[in-house]
C-alpha cells in the first residue's frame with residue numbers, strides 16, 4: 573500500500589553522481605529496453621522491455637502512469653518501430669504502480685491482453701474491491717499491534733489523505749510458473765519468484781543460438797535490494813486462514829532458484845543490466861543472513877515490539893533522520909525479518925501481549 577515501490581537500500585547506497593537515464597535501446601534478438609520515468613522517486617525510472625513477436629510487440633511491465641510516462645512509453649515504442657496500438661500483450665512482473673501503472677492505458681489503446689501470476693491477481697483484485705478507508709483501518713490496527721507510537725499513526729492519516737496511486741487494472745490472462753509466458757514464437761518462460769510481492773514473476777528468455785536472459789523485475793537488481801514486507805491480505809496467510817506466510821523465506825528461496833538457473837544476462841526493471849546473477853544472489857543472501865543474525869542478537873536482550881526491532885536495525889540513515897515513509901518501510905522489513913526468525917525457530921511471539929512482543933529462543 574504505502575511507499576508504492578520505495579526501497580530501503582539498507583547499507584547499500586546508490587552512487588551519488590547519476591548517469592543520465594538510458595534512451596530506448598535495441599538489445600538484440602528482438603528485445604528492446606524502454607525507459608519510463610517514475611516521478612519524485614530515487615529509482616528515477618522503470619525499464620520496460622519490449623519483445624518482438626509474430627503478432628506484434630509484447631511488453632514486460634509498462635511503467636508509471638502519468639503524462640510523462642505515457643509519452644515516454646509511446647516514444648520508446650516508436651523508436652523500436654511500433655505504435656502503441658500494435659501492442660499484442662503485456663506480461664506484468666508484479667502489481668506495483670511503477671510496473672503495472674500503464675497496463676490499463678496500453679490495453680485501452682491496443683486491445684492487448686494483460687497477464688500476471690494468480691497470486692498477484694488476487695492482490696490487485698483486493699486493491700480493486702476494497703475501500704481505501706478499510707485498508708487504512710486495517711493498517712492502523714496492525715501498526716498499533718506493532719507498538720507504533722501515536723505520532724507515527726497520525727502520519728498514516730495524512731498519508732492516506734494524500735491518496736497513494738494504486739495500479740488496479742485486472743489481468744485477463746494468468747502467468748503460470750514453468751509455463752510459456754504466451755509470447756507467440758518466443759521462448760519466454762515464467763518463473764514464480766515470490767518475496768517482494770506474493771505473485772512476483774521473472775521471465776526467462778531461452779532461445780537457440782542466443783544468450784539466456786532473465787527479465788528480473790524487482791526481484792534481482794544490480795545494487796539495491798527490494799523491500800520485503802509482510803504480504804497484504806488476502807495472502808498474509810498460507811493456505812488461507814492457516815500458517816502465516818513468510819515473504820522473506822520466499823524471497824530467499826526465489827533468489828536461490830535464480831542462482832541455479834544461472835542466466836547469462838539479467839535485465840532488471842531498474843538501474844542497469846548485469847551478467848553475474850549468481851554473484852549478486854550470493855551478496856543478497858549474505859546481506860539478509862547478517863540482518864537476521866543482528867536481529868536475533870537484539871531479540872536476545874529482551875522482548876521487543878516490531879517497532880522497537882525496526883528502530884534497532886541498521887538502515888541507510890540513522891533512525892532519527894528517517895521520514896514517515898522510510899520508517900513505515902523499515903517497520904515492514906522488520907516484520908518480515910521477525911517472521912522469518914519465528915519460522916526458523918529462532919524467535920517466538922509472547923502469547924497474550926499487546927502490542928505483540930517477540931523474543932529470541
Ligand SMILES: [Zn+2]
Nearest residue numbers: 577668768790
Ligand atoms: Zn516493486
Ligand SMILES: [Zn+2]
Nearest residue numbers: 577668670790
Ligand atoms: Zn519497481
